[in-house]
Amino acid sequence: MLKIEGIEASYGPVKALHGVTIEVPEGSVVTLLGPNGAGKTTILRVVSGLLRPSAGRVEFDGRRIDRRSTEAIVRMGISHVPEGRQLFDEMTVHENLMLGAYTRNDRDGIKADIKRLNGYFPILEERREQPAGSLSGGEQQQLAVARGLMSRPRLLLLDEPSLGLAPLVSREIFRILRQVNREEGITIFLVEQDATSALSFADYGYVVETGRVVIEATSDKLKEDENVRRAYLGY
């Protein structure tokens, strides 16, 4: 479904990606691991069109997307839940969800989706008219994921959804994501620091270091891998 081939990208003079190739098959969950500053966020930014790669190509459904505007990419069915949530803090929870559905025009469908997501995240119903900035960290992360789902994506890009969350909350979010993946068939491309959760959730994993893919394998194999275990799983 998503094919990233040999992309390179820079921030001004600093090159952050040196030829990264990744594939995310339809319906799967693929995770991306790596130390801080490895370029994980940068890869997602390239996919969602926030950053133009200087070389390589990105394909979604066989169509090149690496030169498209973010707006077009969202409309094609890719949704990016960014690092650090990036909610609209001063707008209400409801308005944030409506913004998630910005590219859609089916009023009834949107209403139905909000209802459905309230099933996953009951807290959002309670806080509907509250400014997003007044939610707790865990609630905000739930809102970010819900907002990402509002565009009815077929591919969900998640950047560290468990960052700064209590283990219990984080586990809850992963449970919901699994449900979303299984029941709604949404493909998930996940960047995560918490390698244990990520690998138990994902089918396949990539490890990037300093802008390059260094290992790729199925999650089970990665869990066995000596280096991965030492560096990311901590045992």
Next chain:
Amino acid sequence: MSVWLFLGLLVAFSTGIRMQPLGSVVQRAILAGVLAVGLLVFLLLGAGFVTELFGVLLAAVVANLLTENYVPQRYRIALAIAVAVVFFLAAPWLLENFRLFQFSRVAIWVIVAVGLNILTGYNGQISLGHGAFVLIGAYTSAILMDDQQQLGFVDANAWPFWTTIIAAAVVCGVAGFALGIPALRLSGPYLAIATLALVISLPSILRKYDGLTGGAQGLFVKQPPPPPGLAGVLERDEWLYLLCVGVAIVMMLIAWGILRGPLGRAFVAVRDSEVAAAAMGINVARVKIAAFTISALYAGVAGSLLTQLLGVITPESVDLIVSINFLTAIVIGGLASLLGAVIGGFVLVLLPAEGPDILGNIPLFPDNFLQKAPGAIQGAVVIFVVLLMPFGVAGSYHRFIGTPPGRIIAALRSIPAGLRARLARTREDIVWAWEDSPFNRRSSKSASGEEPDP
């Protein structure tokens, strides 16, 4: 005649500027070529004082590019200073009086621009209100030099002109200090509007309290005659010219000294990050107030000189547009650069005065446009310079000079590819816009996964 003197001056002067990083022959040749073509275009566009001036400037840079490697720095600087001194001393006999007057004004605006650059360029605080300080300085001088009715309670006699320069500096310094304290609490846009309020209000205030300021008529002063020793040698205008230029040079030297010292480094540190500066032990508030004080002091000195030069000062002498132009000048010239302030000062005086003459030689311009709308040219030039040279003239110059030759060549090489990519992108975007549009049934089907994209 004057042109040849300029030529000597500018060649010497620009050879005094180090162009060291410009090492490669290729880069020098490119730059020299570009400038030579520019020069040619300029000369073709027409004659006139500014054309000559710019032409000479370009010629100087070309000459400098070609000789720098062969004449040692020491000699070039010595030569530059010698020629500069000779020129400034000789100018009264070489230039017509109205040019001298023009250059005196350039000198005065350069002083303001240097001061404002200390505040805005080096310390990062914006002020649209420096015209107010200039006016305050000008009125301080005028009131003190008057021996009629004003400020009888201070001194009924006229003060010697030079003491009033100092007094204007002190008064404005105090005013700047007083404004600097509330300015601490205001962020950029609020400060810009607050200082704008100051410069707008001052003329009404000056008109209202006419017992002191002469109201709308303003104040007339006796312009200082040449000092006794020079009385036979110099006319009054020539003496005023030398006074303005001399003071401007002294003020620039002082600024140069301040900016390379610890205070100058503190200005920059505070501008770049107040938090980091505070962590380094810098007293941020004190530094910001100091910048305001010094900056206002410079404007005060300039205002005082303006009084001496014009012999009259009214509430309209420095209006909103002039005040805005100070900021424009330093941004066009280049922020945080003394050279930028000098360039800005020249632009400020010469652009409105000479701009129409230069552009008048361009065929397609409607005739009366240039006479009736000089501001249009000024505004357009300002906008274009800022769009094309985001770091000002001086900034672009330094940047170009500081870029390694390889980078420039690579950049030049990449232009065709970049253009191609741009064109291609536009085309693709159009195609995609179609693909994504609701009118395209094929795409909406394939997007829902029913039909693979061919």
Next chain:
Amino acid sequence: MIEVFLAPAPWNDPELFGEQVISGLATGSIYALVALAIVLIYRSTDVINFAQGEMAMLVTFSMWSLLLAGFPAWTVIFIGIALGFALGAFVERTIIRPVEDKPPLNVVVVTLGLFVFLNSIATWIWAQGELPKVFSTPFGFTSVDVSLARVTTHSIGILVVALIVMAVLYLLFNHTKLGLGMRATAHNPGASRLMGVNVGRMLMLGWALAGAVGAVAGMLVAPITFLFPGFMLAVLLYAFAAAVFGGLDSPPGAIVGGLFVGVAENLFGTYTPGDIFGPEMKLPLTLLVLVIVLMFRPQGLFGRVQTRRV
């Protein structure tokens, strides 16, 4: 020169006071409109548009020419608003966008350059004949009695138009998808892009709306001050005062600020002793109040404290 001019106290002449307050509210709502335009632009692009008044001036002059050419008034009003809209969009696209990621002072200087440019162009085109030019109002200038005081129909017209404009903007921003996108862009442009909002278009639209609102203000002011190239300058200054007073990023603040400044201006002009202050000092006094307010609330009455940017 020295004269003591002090109007009778409000309780002795409530009618005068009422008139001053109502006409203050009318001019104040013009300031509020221009302040709204400034706030619209500041919220979406972080730019103070110093050329806002001159853009409106250009549009109003164009309308004058159209009226002279015999176009019907309502057509001209419509064209004027459209022109303001287009001018705003055009300015954003051509000269603001290229400096958006440059040092912030550059944008300031670009709008200042635009100010000088537009002013000069208008002088060139319209200052040939006699100035100022008379600009008529569809509301007329008849005096009418409202319960307390006599006010002109034009003042009432201003109040009504301003209310309509504010209502339209309120509905647009709070009850349409477009408004949602514009607000989102103002808060967090990066995240807005991820939502599929066309951020560039929203910014352009912000400027366009501001241009249109400014044009409305221009055509409301012109009948009072008459038309000359600098006629919007004083309005712009009071509008800046209003916007800063209310908080540069707060639309309700701009409205409250505008009304406050309008009334304060009139009261300062009427009720201060003529030998010390008097009418010609009302601008400095109003600005003084503004500066005092800023001392206590540096972000204006309703402004957000900036914590996001470092």
